[in-house]
Amino acid sequence: MTDNQVAQRQNKFRFVAKKGSGAFADVIQAENTKTGQMVAIKRMKQTYKSIDQIVQLREIQALKVLSQNQNTVKLLEILFDKSTGRLALVFELMSHDMYQTIRHRKTPLPVNQVKWYMFQILNGLKASHQAGFFHRDMKPENVLVQKNSESWTGDIVKLSDFGSARQIGSEFPYTEYISTRWYRPPEVLLSDGIYGQEMDIFGLGCVMYELIELHPIFPGKDEFDQMCRIHNVLGTPSTELIKRLRRNAKNNPIKAEFQVVKGCGVQTMMTNAKPEVVDIIAKMLEYDPLRRISAQQCLAHSYFDDFLTVIEEVRKDKKIDETFVKDMEDAWKQARNIPVQKTERTQPKEDTEEAAEKPKPKPKPKTKPTVTKTVNANSAPQIVHPPPENKTNVVQLGFSTTGALPTLKKTYYKAGK
Ligand SMILES: Nc1ncnc2c1ncn2[C@@H]1O[C@H](COP(=O)(O)OP(=O)(O)OP(=O)(O)O)[C@@H](O)[C@H]1O
Numbered sequence: 001m002t003d004n005q006v007a008q009r010q011n012k013f014r015f016v017a018k019k020g021s022g023a024f025a026d027v028i029q030a031e032n033t034k035t036g037q038m039v040a041i042k043r044m045k046q047t048y049k050s051i052d053q054i055v056q057l058r059e060i061q062a063l064k065v066l067s068q069n070q071n072t073v074k075l076l077e078i079l080f081d082k083s084t085g086r087l088a089l090v091f092e093l094m095s096h097d098m099y100q101t102i103r104h105r106k107t108p109l110p111v112n113q114v115k116w117y118m119f120q121i122l123n124g125l126k127a128s129h130q131a132g133f134f135h136r137d138m139k140p141e142n143v144l145v146q147k148n149s150e151s152w153t154g155d156i157v158k159l160s161d162f163g164s165a166r167q168i169g170s171e172f173p174y175t176e177y178i179s180t181r182w183y184r185p186p187e188v189l190l191s192d193g194i195y196g197q198e199m200d201i202f203g204l205g206c207v208m209y210e211l212i213e214l215h216p217i218f219p220g221k222d223e224f225d226q227m228c229r230i231h232n233v234l235g236t237p238s239t240e241l242i243k244r245l246r247r248n249a250k251n252n253p254i255k256a257e258f259q260v261v262k263g264c265g266v267q268t269m270m271t272n273a274k275p276e277v278v279d280i281i282a283k284m285l286e287y288d289p290l291r292r293i294s295a296q297q298c299l300a301h302s303y304f305d306d307f308l309t310v311i312e313e314v315r316k317d318k319k320i321d322e323t324f325v326k327d328m329e330d331a332w333k334q335a336r337n338i339p340v341q342k343t344e345r346t347q348p349k350e351d352t353e354e355a356a357e358k359p360k361p362k363p364k365p366k367t368k369p370t371v372t373k374t375v376n377a378n379s380a381p382q383i384v385h386p387p388p389e390n391k392t393n394v395v396q397l398g399f400s401t402t403g404a405l406p407t408l409k410k411t412y413y414k415a416g417k
């Protein structure tokens, strides 16, 4: 049997289509050949030395903590080929990213659609900040949409790509590559890595503007141009504030002084937007990170006062599971300190009296574990090295999401027959 035939028989995933690519990874759509489940596999460009190194990755740490949040993309499995050091993350499959939603659009999105999207992104971001992680790469490409119907009323929105995430309060300065320039706030552009979770809110303010106006608000050509574009809208701030943000900026590429400009204001940039829309965006784009609105405060902003009418529209369409819609409604109430009525989640059958009377079905015989292969982003999944002595090099870290805090199980799979 050739390697390829072995691969065909033993592959756990079948390549279906390319979904996207970023600076750090390629993402493909694949099918779990055993279960038929469609997944997204993110194949990292960087290689890794050990499982311990992988488990420490911030993307995995953050996703582990956020696995219970409805607006965060779910990590299902981790695949690691020890012989090549290649790492692939298996995620739930989403339909597309937010950039694809707006890229070719000529007419504005319905206002309720933007509100539905914004609420979900903020709910995901709030959870991330509360869990102690900030995202650091807010942009339309990193917000994913799961389409359940033709209309936006069937759309579920989730935050993804925690590859740049950082722990809030971890030691300064942050020197690694961070967020795409167009979505960077002044404190990131001006300092040498001294910033916090407020940067996500500024980035999201830019994303919200883009969702409404269908073009980026600050498409800077380089760091200095980026600052000038921000000043042209928000105005050049006081020298004290610039000085505060510029502290510890010895290696910062921006050396020149800024021209003092008044700034046209967000309002001028959004002639058709309602005052509460302009207000929330202006608060998200607040220059001083210490005065910028938080995700939690955004959810309680007057922009979301009529959010229940959005929920009503979503409910009418009946394309999204009621549990999810109710969760969004409860999140809205919680943000406003409105008491939330706890609904009984469907009790698991085993716990009910009815189940107690019924004889328990015989436990299914344990199925043989399947081999997990390394996946090639450009072609059908292949075995990189044939497994020596009936044992693969690929390690699958099962990602259990049933407990409050999922645990990573290290499981070495033997080759199937
Ligand atoms: N679960 C998913 N379902 C569907 N498409 C996805 C999924 N995850 C990622 N994608 C697509 O792949 C693209 C790249 O993924 P991701 O942002 O995770 O990679 P990256 O290399 O870390 O990106 P970046 O360059 O932004 O750092 C996304 O913008 C999106 O279009």
Ligand SMILES: [Mg+2]
Pocket: 022, 141, 142, 161
């Ligand atoms: Mg990305």
